[in-house]
Amino acid sequence: MAPPRPISELATIIERNARSLEDGLKGTAEADFSVAFGAELQAHMSPSLEAARSELLETVDELRVRVAGPLGYLIPTLLAAPTLLGVFSTLYMFDIASHVPLSEGGEISYRDLASRCGIPEDETRRLVQAAIAFHVFEEAKPNVSVKHNALSSALAATQIKEIAGFLVEEQALSFGKLAESMRRYPGSGEPGHAAAVLAAREQIAIKQTGVNEEDVPDPSKTYFEYMADDPERVARFRSIMGFTTKIAGFKATYFIDSVPWADKSQCPETIADVGGAGGELCQQILRRFPNIKKATILDLPEVIADVKAPEDLEGRLGFLSYNFFAQKVTHQADAYIFRHIFHDWSDKYCAKILRNLVPALKKGTRIWISDTNVPDLSEGSHMKDQFTRSMDMFMMSGFNAKERNREGWEGMLAGADERFSIVSIVSPKGGQDSVIEVVFDA
Template identity: 30%
Template sequence: MATQKTPTLVELAEKLVEQARELEKVIPAPPTFQEDTLANLPIEYEKTRLSLIDTSEMFTALVRGSDGPYGRVMRIASYQYLDEVALYAIHHFRIPHRVPLNSSISYADLADQCQIDIDRLTSLLRMAITFHMFYEPTPGYIAHTADSRLLVADTSAFDFIGAVSMEHKPATLKVNEALEKWPGSPEPFHAPYSLAHNTDKPMYLHLQQHPDRLRQFAGAMTNITRAGARSIALIAKAYPWAALAPGSTVVDVGGGNGHISVWLAAEHAGLSFVVQDLPHASDDGIAALPAALRGRVRFVTHDFFTPQPVHGAEAYFFANVIHNWSDRYAVRILRALIPALKPGARVLVCDRLIPEQGTVPLVEEREIRALDLIMHILLNAKEHTEAEMRALFRAADERFEYVDTHAIPHGLFKICEAVWKP
């Protein structure tokens, strides 16, 4: 068996310095924990940034070693989840919103506001300080870092923490039980989520019964779509929307708050959009829709397992939808479009595609592997390779002709395009 080739610590350190210098040439100042100067890094340097993350994480992993209290195994098994304990408490008690943005607050005053014990609050926050969430400018006082300030400035980031703590985390503890109880099942209600939340409904239907949690989850999805190289602009620009004829309608199936359709409508004045989702999933999007777009973006209630009600549209767009379902149900979703499709209609599936091992930076591969697990944990679903996506269209109907995979620069999202050719 071939031995895994590992760089030396000195080789990695030299590479770190080289990559760091390359990044610092294009940012206004070196990043600090108070000021994230990498937030607006030019997109063409994203690959360098990812390589630097890979190098630094490999360096740290090697220095930790495999054994001992600081070793890789013990870090994962005994300590890593405690970061989450502190983070989830910070969300639950809305601590970022109680800390002044431009000054500090004492632990005593903060404990009074949260109505919890000062010793427990201090313990949680000092754990958070170890991963740069808040800092102590003077003993006994706490103030914002860039990370904690983000949770105040960006409601979708705050929603993301809440959704992970309330929906994801309990389900992770039920993975093994679900695998043993429902081996090989394609049913969405046979996910670890179902056991954790004591429901016989798929996650999205279960959340329909809890509007506040559904709103929070929708906010979290907005954050995921917007983040870094996954921004709406990059996703939108990956496809030649301008090639669609003026007056064309695009149906955004399962479009939630409509954030992608709103961006596209602002960029392409000749296109109209119909955003479809279950009741309440689009409430925030409806409220926030700019007046100038109300004639070209409309929201309707629709279950995508039922026949598509918008006939003759130029394109039907699924963003972060197909990966939410096992293949049996993904095929049903695609088949539900068929009665509405005109010849030449485009079906566009925007999802992350799993790359071949070793073809992308490890930090990106870890992300897609983690997301593949999350799809199983929440929905008994999966991420797909390009070959698997092509197979889904064939399984839905041979009249779907897969024509292209549109790559989104600097990320794992792809737009998979099939054309209806009856």
């Protein structure tokens, strides 16, 4: 295998081919490579220009992978795959593209679009904004209204709509059965053993039994409760939570660098990490801030069952069994941390978590939230928008929950108790999470 080319060489190849395309298409409708509403859906090029475009796209792809690095490319790709499936299947099912005006400058408010599609306004806005992050649709007015671009208008065309339907309604189910097909029928070669057939048979069985028409017996039972009965899944989840403190964008250092605890006068003596799993965040906090005498993890018994404090933190790091829905907090601390907790829950459940915390709070107690503060969509940060909106779709799909912007955080806190108020929101450069400082009864 040839050694990798320097990334500066890749950039030169990209520039050379971009100039070839611009020069070759000068004076034509395709020259500006626009994806605005009304733009040509497919550029017509000579063989030489098609070769330049192909090399350009291949080189852009290579450059992106190498500059992002293994995790910087892999994690967003894994997250985007189910996000795009969910977004496009919902766009197809509710025919959202057809409800947006197909005219130059035509726009529709998220409220009216939601009414036409028969789905809640908040979910409509979040879904369409996720699509916008991946270049489908454009916002006319931030958080208020949406309009078509060339990509989204194509989804309103019958043939493209049918292609989308075939891929998201049939092929997506097939790929979900691919591993099962390979496990059950290795090397079979029989068409009836294909993943698509397994998926079709399952769908027929579901329709025949009517199981998909039954109401969920207990809608308050969460994904986490279903997971709790499987030790292997619990262990995997705990591992994931620990790993997120180490990957770029989610490193615990973004939180640690953003709190003012290096100043002894502002450093709490005791902290409690609610839902802190194996204590990875608190371990780093304790090593950074020696003035913190004790950190306590409050989490479900099955999550902390086999966890022990490292030798260097014995006596400073402890674990207590706690269910933030079923129990009031009795453990006293100077500050409470919630990292990646509230985005797992809808507002009404977040309110319950916080109300169960209130009995332990004193006037002026600080609550530190490490979670996403969703910014408005930006033309200059599509890749970050893609990650943030993918996370929001993941929360919607997995938990009926959400990522929140400042207005969403303020509304959620006020709905729990009017005595909660936001002191500051710090969004570290390079980090995915913000640090939200909340004070109680100030």
